[in-house]
Amino acid sequence: MSTPEYSGIADGLARVREQIAAASARVGRTPEDVRLIAACKTFDADAVREAIGCEQMVFGENYVQEAKVKWPGLKDEYPDTELHLIGPLQTNKAREAVALFDVIHSLDRHSLAKALSRQCENQERHPVMFVQVNTGEERQKSGVLPGEADDFIAACRNLYGLNIAGLMCIPPAGQPPEQHFDRLAKIAARNGLSELSMGMSSDYATAVAYGATSVRVGSAIFGNRFYPPAGQ
Numbered sequence: 001m002s003t004p005e006y007s008g009i010a011d012g013l014a015r016v017r018e019q020i021a022a023a024s025a026r027v028g029r030t031p032e033d034v035r036l037i038a039a040c041k042t043f044d045a046d047a048v049r050e051a052i053g054c055e056q057m058v059f060g061e062n063y064v065q066e067a068k069v070k071w072p073g074l075k076d077e078y079p080d081t082e083l084h085l086i087g088p089l090q091t092n093k094a095r096e097a098v099a100l101f102d103v104i105h106s107l108d109r110h111s112l113a114k115a116l117s118r119q120c121e122n123q124e125r126h127p128v129m130f131v132q133v134n135t136g137e138e139r140q141k142s143g144v145l146p147g148e149a150d151d152f153i154a155a156c157r158n159l160y161g162l163n164i165a166g167l168m169c170i171p172p173a174g175q176p177p178e179q180h181f182d183r184l185a186k187i188a189a190r191n192g193l194s195e196l197s198m199g200m201s202s203d204y205a206t207a208v209a210y211g212a213t214s215v216r217v218g219s220a221i222f223g224n225r226f227y228p229p230a231g232q
Contacts, residue, residue: 009050012221023208034208037084039218045070047222052078060216062087064096086216088142091115098123105130105168105197108143117160128165130197135180136172153191166195177203181210
């Protein structure tokens with residue numbers, strides 16, 4: 001997907017919504033089938049407010065620490081917003097993640113599942129969970145391996161009692177994403193999961209064609225990122 005010259009949040013959102021609608025129509029879906037998550041990591045609260053002014057109510061953050069600073073005030077102002085954790089989650093951040101996020105996309109190991117389960121019980125709060133699958137089997141990337149996904153999903157449901165709604169993946173850079181989206185969809189189908197979190201700014205239209213129910217779009221909405229200092 002080519003990236004047009006950036007012209008602001010309102011235009012970015014309009015363009016992404018048009019692309020989602022067109023991609024949906026091509027495969028007999030409706031735009032309402034696809035949740036647009038505006039990935040706002042490194043962008044400040046004013047950028048989020050501008051997006052909310054364009055009727056965008058679903059947002060994604062990559063870092064617990066950044067969300068802790070940005071979102072309590074925004075949630076007070078806009079209680080109907082929905083906040084998704086779309087980046088890797090350290091086990092020692094499980095308590096804060098359960099408290100902050102409505103949806104967690106990066107569940108990928110037993111130690112994290114156990115910690116999240118404990119915090120859900122302690123806080124009486126049950127965020128929706130996605131299991132992240134490392135479809136490219138990349139050593140440096142988070143995610144459960146495809147061959148281990150079925151057993152891990154079963155453990156998350158039956159052993160840890162987590163609210164597993166679907167699967168998430170990030171295809172390897174430089175590879176066509178189609179095979180990875182297809183692989184994720186097949187794992188989800190055989191486990192009775194209807195939600196697929198896949199597709200980012202460069203490939204969200206393709207993801208829609210392969211059944212994505214959530215797409216995580218950042219730069220196509222907010223423009224180039226300004227990265228936080230090390231440690232966040």
